[in-house]
Amino acid sequence: MTALVGPESLWLWIGTIGMTLGTLYFIGRGRGVRDPKMQEFYIITIFITTIAAAMYFAMATGFGVTEVMVGDEMLTIYWARYADWLFTTPLLLLDLSLLAGANRNTIATLIGLDIFMIGTGAIAAFAATPGTRIAWWAISTGALLALLYVLVGTLSKNARAQSSEVASLFGTLRNLVIALWLLYPVVWILGTEGTLGILPLYWETAAFMVLDLSAKVGFGVVLLRSRSVLERAVTPS
Ligand code: RET
Secondary structure, three states: OOOOOOOHHHHHHHHHHHHHHHHHHHHHHOOOOOOOHHHHHHHHHHHHHHHHHHHHHHHHHHOOOEEEEOOOEEEEEHHEEEEEEHHHHHHHHHHHHHHHHHHHHHHHHHHHHHHHHHHHHHHHHHHHHHHHHHHHHHHHHHHHHHHHHHHHHHHHHHHHHOOOHHHHHHHHHHHHHHHHHHHHHOOOOHHHHHHHOOOOOHHHHHHHHHHHHHHHHHHHHHHHHHHHHHHHOOOOO
């Protein structure tokens, strides 16, 4: 069998190192935290980057990759992305939901939509014809838009009921999520998965790496950097 991982492995290794450093940084920062509610944010965020580091390592070493026949063309598909996102995107939403003080139904709706989005996105990646790939992509993008709608609606309303510092931190993180998450379907459809042949695999892999590091490590740094704000989020006023 020929090696499936090409020159894009450079970006996959940078992703592996970045996620590992992020994990170590969050572990270091979380060591002194004693409040169980505060610990929740650290535990969730540490799992996010740990899972991503493992999946980037899987991709860089050729385990997390396969080939899919689309028409008469062979596509290289990094399936480990979907394994990563299936677990890490719900955890990111859980971080945001805890910060906003959301109730169980809101959390369940968000996470349900998210899993539906990644599941249908994975079907899109494995579908055998360009038409069905784009149809599944559209279904998945619909779920993303519904999810962002809940984020801007119910969740933002919940956050506004918190102290002004918490509400403002929530606003920053929410805007970061909206800006970054909307780029994923764009990179996907322009990249090799979309079969339009606009963005080559090398640059697509670089783009996903930058997005993943920003959406996980960047998000975690912003969330965890202000201990006093988080303390306010976990102490009932
Ligand atoms: C796919 C393809 C199909 C259409 C849509 C997608 C959305 C993916 C998203 C991924 C977010 C990942 C994050 C990772 C963190 O590091 C599956 C690419 C809508 C939104 C935040």
